[in-house]
Amino acid sequence: MIGLGGGRHADGSTGKRRTIRWRLFELIFSVLTPFLIVAGFLAWRYADAERRVIEAERFDQVTNLSFSLDGEVNAVVAVLKVLASAPALRTGDFAAYRPQADAAIGNRIAGLAVLDQTGQQMLSTAVAAGDPLPISANASSFADVFNGNIVVSGIVAGTVTRRPIIFIAVPVYREERIVYALSAVIQPEKFAGLFLRAGINAAWPAAVVDRQGKFVARNLLAEKYVGQQSRPELGQAARGNDEIGTFDNTTLEGIVTGNSFRRSSITGWTSVVSVPRDVLLGPFRRTVAWVATVGLALSLAGLAFAAVLATRLAKNIRQFGKAAGTLIEGRPLPEFEPYVSELADVRLAYEHAEEINLARSRDEANIRFLVQELAHRSKNLLTVIQGIATQTGRSARSVTEFVSGFNERLRALAASHDFLFNEEGEAASLERLVKEHIAPFAGEDNRVEVACPGIFLKPHVIQAMGMALHELATNAAKYGALSNPRGAVSVRSEVAADEPGHPLRLSWIESGGPPARTPQRNGFGSVVIDRMIAQAVGGRAEMCYDPDGFKWRLLVSPEYFEALPEGGRPLRRSGGPAQGIVPHRDGVLQGFAAKKRR
Numbered sequence: 001m002i003g004l005g006g007g008r009h010a011d012g013s014t015g016k017r018r019t020i021r022w023r024l025f026e027l028i029f030s031v032l033t034p035f036l037i038v039a040g041f042l043a044w045r046y047a048d049a050e051r052r053v054i055e056a057e058r059f060d061q062v063t064n065l066s067f068s069l070d071g072e073v074n075a076v077v078a079v080l081k082v083l084a085s086a087p088a089l090r091t092g093d094f095a096a097y098r099p100q101a102d103a104a105i106g107n108r109i110a111g112l113a114v115l116d117q118t119g120q121q122m123l124s125t126a127v128a129a130g131d132p133l134p135i136s137a138n139a140s141s142f143a144d145v146f147n148g149n150i151v152v153s154g155i156v157a158g159t160v161t162r163r164p165i166i167f168i169a170v171p172v173y174r175e176e177r178i179v180y181a182l183s184a185v186i187q188p189e190k191f192a193g194l195f196l197r198a199g200i201n202a203a204w205p206a207a208v209v210d211r212q213g214k215f216v217a218r219n220l221l222a223e224k225y226v227g228q229q230s231r232p233e234l235g236q237a238a239r240g241n242d243e244i245g246t247f248d249n250t251t252l253e254g255i256v257t258g259n260s261f262r263r264s265s266i267t268g269w270t271s272v273v274s275v276p277r278d279v280l281l282g283p284f285r286r287t288v289a290w291v292a293t294v295g296l297a298l299s300l301a302g303l304a305f306a307a308v309l310a311t312r313l314a315k316n317i318r319q320f321g322k323a324a325g326t327l328i329e330g331r332p333l334p335e336f337e338p339y340v341s342e343l344a345d346v347r348l349a350y351e352h353a354e355e356i357n358l359a360r361s362r363d364e365a366n367i368r369f370l371v372q373e374l375a376h377r378s379k380n381l382l383t384v385i386q387g388i389a390t391q392t393g394r395s396a397r398s399v400t401e402f403v404s405g406f407n408e409r410l411r412a413l414a415a416s417h418d419f420l421f422n423e424e425g426e427a428a429s430l431e432r433l434v435k436e437h438i439a440p441f442a443g444e445d446n447r448v449e450v451a452c453p454g455i456f457l458k459p460h461v462i463q464a465m466g467m468a469l470h471e472l473a474t475n476a477a478k479y480g481a482l483s484n485p486r487g488a489v490s491v492r493s494e495v496a497a498d499e500p501g502h503p504l505r506l507s508w509i510e511s512g513g514p515p516a517r518t519p520q521r522n523g524f525g526s527v528v529i530d531r532m533i534a535q536a537v538g539g540r541a542e543m544c545y546d547p548d549g550f551k552w553r554l555l556v557s558p559e560y561f562e563a564l565p566e567g568g569r570p571l572r573r574s575g576g577p578a579q580g581i582v583p584h585r586d587g588v589l590q591g592f593a594a595k596k597r598r
Helices: 020-084 087-091 094-104 139-147 232-239 277-328 341-351 353-395 399-422 430-442 459-478 524-536 588-597
Strands: 111-115 121-124 164-174 177-186 206-209 215-218 244-250 256-263 270-276 448-451 455-457 488-495 504-511 540-546 549-556 561-563
Touching (some): 020 094, 020 206, 087 164, 087 177, 094 111, 094 121, 139 164, 206 232, 232 270, 277 341, 430 448, 430 455, 430 459, 459 549
Antiparallel strands (some): 206 270, 455 561, 540 549
16 A cells, blocks of 8 residues: 555555655746746846946946046146246246236136245235235145146145145246246035036945045035045055055945045046945845745745646546556446546556457467577577588698687678677678678778678578678688788679679679689688589679689679668568578578588
């Protein structure tokens, strides 16, 4: 009795057995699991692609911000260079230059100052004309201007206002000598519009910091944080060696972000755009939720369907169990409809049970017949072997020669026998038979050409033809074309249209070997390739011992072969179990019988 628990079952097996419902649940999970895995992988790839798009947009925005900042600074530098070239400034006529300096104050520049090399202000638009001018509090920052460089400061305190400012200074030349530094004061508030012009996402924190990590500009709470020190991660990026890169940190507002930064080669300032982690992880969280929801829905639907299907199948299988009992008792099968086509096949098998029993009885009779036929064929094969032994012994001059010749002919007989059975009693390819027997002697240098396309031998001549081919190959290897490295053998066949009945003409032609000489005596090999094979195929054999090489031709009667188009195969013939076995009075044995009579 089959149950769900452990123990030994009726068929002797042990362990738990699962119900149909359980197996269907397993099937549902086995189908859904790969789908969910693939869906999850695709969802992850999609989320990762979305994240990469956001990161690419973040990098594009920080690039735009950095370029916009450089444009602003370059615009101020261009104005300063024009102002630095004024004749009044070059000659030191500051009273005449003051109106021009005041006129330059505008949207970008909050004030102008002219300083000498000691840092003493010579002119300042922040101080009224005629008032004393102080020494700049940032005098050391202007030292590089007198080396001919343009200087862009970070956030510093103004000399007069003491408020956070930025200055940009250019050298003033007098006869190729730098005499002053012209400095423009920039209020950080002037950079507030950069974020809008750079297309920065309003929900993403963005900022510009100087080389010390102090905020030059910020799109969030700028009035509170400009001039203040930034978080250590941003300060490290500002002071580091990398001009572009990414880092993670928490903003001053407490927002966990992923950041892209880019340092300007003109100002040395670092622009940074941040994306909140919730925005970066949003696509991944949405896809995980989608996969989980769809997976749960599919699983529940699949389990419900499996439960209904299992109930119907179990009921139907129990009906088949009862039907098996009625079949054993010999009663008619009860009427019920199979639920699936496979169970319909089972019912059909029940209905044909008696026919199967009858077929089994017929099979047992056939087996007995095959055993008897096998005994008959074994006797035939023993007769062939006895004939080989007798003929080999007559022609052998020593025991060693007898053993060698006998073993080689047995191997040839075995090869033909295997070849015959591999063809399952059908006509066999002559070309394959030739290659099978000549292969051990041909080597790997392609000295044997075989061209017998479309010729198939009848089963009862295969053994005789195989022995003849073996003798020809052996003689070629010992005495003929295959005994030296220059020789070659050509084996060809054609249907002789010029002969009565159109027999098969098989040619064995050797070339390049030693001159062929007529043997002093005819051994068993000569008998095989001359009289025995000719009688086995109902034709005639011709041998020619030519100085150019040995030549052998064989005519095969039409009833012993089939000629088909290239690539064709003979049709399988129906017949008794004895088909394909050499009968006692045919094939090789005819040759032995003829030899004994002589």
